[in-house]
Amino acid sequence: MYLHEEWEQVVLHRDVKASNVLLDADLNGQLGDFGLARLYDHGENPQTTHVVGTIGYIAPELTRTGKATKSTDVFGFGAFLLEVACGRRPIEPQASTEEMFLVDWVLESWKQGAILETSDPRLGGCYSTDEMSLVLKLGLLCSHAKAASRPSMRQVVQYLDGAALLPERLLNGATVDNEASVEFVMSVPSSYEKISVDSVSSSESILYRGR
Template structure:
């Protein structure tokens, strides 16, 4: 039984002999955190192939304090057996069985509690209506093979993304682990995540659902086999995309933004349009993903003021003054994304002497000097037709200062 020293002691003694001072077995463990809810206790015994009979004549249990002592006069009588057998059962069989029982119950309880803690999730009453969109942590843990590094797809500013295969449906998914430090606004955030999960467009990565755990939020997306676009633009070891492939991806992302801004039942502001958030499917179509920062509002209404979030160098200048994310701020980010794709450069490129140059400033400078084609990705120098409908020269002209003056 448990004493105030948080020890579990097992003692054995003949039935009419007082309990020994020195226990047969002793375990230092605090069970107060384990035996909290209803507990089911059973008895089991075995001696292998030998035919025997085991009897539990009585037992005493107390959560806090001293367990009630046995009143031997009130114990039931054993079934008729020989005098020697009866004596052995009373003096040896019963204490040993009780000791084995206590150790078995303690071991099983400990294992069950560890299992529950391992897969513990946070459930709120208001989440009941979002049930179909919620995944169990256990399924995601198994799907990603314990979130091992071998399944890691990428690391971003808001979490790590792992590849997974759901154990029941065998569907390939991407699981993003996002940390959150408080519950403030989590209800509204989950509501928006579930709403975004209803989006259906060929150029948007499908958000399948979420899992809320203590200190952590997991978002589950469709898996894109070719990964994110930035791997093809900036990773030297990856194969380079042709201009036609890039132009197809650009049109796909533009189509997805039109759907988010104008065609869905609500206006969806992505707030983080960039190459690393554009996924490439098996047919080399661009799909806009990662809606962890997205916000929704009704058509015909004004978006509420919010914190300035997103990725530096993709944030529209007016965001720092108004704090309002709008369709226009998404379009500004899309413009930075266009230059990324065409130039094969990041919005801010580090230079010598710890200096850096903004991609937009560099492109405008080249345009003013009449050498706009020098800004193209070097791998595209012989991969376009000057003046054609999808030629890169014509495409740059669409975004020139003269065109929009």
């Protein structure tokens, strides 16, 4: 929320993921690695058309438009929430079709009234069921396929603080674009390397792989 709304400029992190969240001595999370971040003034539109990020955390519209927004950061945060709560990566290319995409698996479990069954089994059930349910549902909402249906980071904070109720009806349709995602995932190794894609007006795009 500070990066998106409270600093003197808007900061798009563009690579929100579990490995970029560091823990201090008191186990408080701190978002790090701003090497891909972009800044722009409040009230203006970001001008970047350069796609960067990590597979599994990249919003579906970003691969089509190349335009990073606050909402694409929210998508990455949603994938992070689900990864931490479930103990699984956002995409497992070697898993079955039903379990390849974490958001789809959690969503289907939610529809069946068994969302807590997706929680990390290594926790042994030692958690607040209300808090775990909130984190899982909020992860789904932040990972919504439609950018307009995702909450702002201010709303995310309000949901986590209990200052607002999560609108569960918005979870309908909260699924990734499987066809596009499968094609995208299968085009790169499964090691979740950071990527950079030049979005150009021609029909050719080049995929660069980095660290």
